[in-house]
Amino acid sequence: MVWSPPKKVVYLSAAATCASLACLMKDYTGGRRYEGSHRIDKKVVIITGSNTGIGKETAFELAKRGAHVVMACRDARKCEVARQDIVLRTKNKYVYCRICDLASQESIIQFAERFKSGTGVTVNAVHPGIVDTEIVRHMSFFNSTLSAIFLKPFIWMFIKSPGQGARTTVYMALEESLKDVSGKYFK
Numbered sequence: 001m002v003w004s005p006p007k008k009v010v011y012l013s014a015a016a017t018c019a020s021l022a023c024l025m026k027d028y029t030g031g032r033r034y035e036g037s038h039r040i041d042k043k044v045v046i047i048t049g050s051n052t053g054i055g056k057e058t059a060f061e062l063a064k065r066g067a068h069v070v071m072a073c074r075d076a077r078k079c080e081v082a083r084q085d086i087v088l089r090t091k092n093k094y095v096y097c098r099i100c101d102l103a104s105q106e107s108i109i110q111f112a113e114r115f116k117s118g119t120g121v122t123v124n125a126v127h128p129g130i131v132d133t134e135i136v137r138h139m140s141f142f143n144s145t146l147s148a149i150f151l152k153p154f155i156w157m158f159i160k161s162p163g164q165g166a167r168t169t170v171y172m173a174l175e176e177s178l179k180d181v182s183g184k185y186f187k
């Protein structure tokens with residue numbers, strides 16, 4: 001007679017294997033992380049929309065590496081909550097909130113006037129991939145119970161976390177070999 005494991009063990013192993021595969025897939029789709037040790041102590045970094053999502057994760061990663069981070073947000077209260085969280089977690093007190101509403105030319109000009117700089121600015125476009133952030137906050141389907149039960153568990157492994165979504169921007173900001181690269185698109 002051939003020995004076969006108890007059904008419970010088979011089901012549990014199958015579930016554990018599926019969960020591990022899902023985690024591996026999530027990590028794989030999360031993209032390459034910046035693994036260098038480059039620090040940007042005292043470098044001033046301005047991040048728009050940084051009270052949540054990809055912007056906040058980028059602010060966190062750069063503050064961790066010593067940057068002086070200016071969080072350019074439209075909502076002072078939300079910005080302050082996020083700022084305190086970043087300061088506490090990074091132990092970098094040089095993180096500031098400044099109001100900038102990107103829907104208002106007046107607000108953008110007021111903000112920019114404080115930071116007029118000379119040359120040395122590079123501009124690149126980055127695509128973060130599909131990231132699980134508040135970007136769907138106004139899309140009722142994605143915030144519904146239906147989606148939470150029938151959609152999210154199945155697409156979870158293919159969608160990046162905010163930290164993973166910030167990897168491209170963080171990489172661009174830190175990678176030495178890209179410091180003079182401008183006008184390119186990265187994904």
Ligand SMILES: NC(=O)c1ccc[n+]([C@@H]2O[C@H](COP(=O)([O-])OP(=O)(O)OC[C@H]3O[C@@H](n4cnc5c(N)ncnc54)[C@H](OP(=O)(O)O)[C@@H]3O)[C@@H](O)[C@H]2O)c1
Pocket residue numbers: 048049050051052053054055072073074075078100101102103104127128129130131132133134135136
């Ligand atoms: N998530 C994705 O899958 C994905 C994919 C491709 C590209 N992107 C791009 O990546 C960027 C960040 O997206 P996310 O997913 O992190 O979105 P998110 O979680 O919705 O965060 C957006 C941030 O932008 C701020 N914001 C919105 N309108 C603003 C305005 N008029 N002035 C100043 N700040 C404003 C929001 O502030 P409030 O909290 O005050 O609203 C928030 O801090 C966006 O440009 C998005 O288009 C995202």
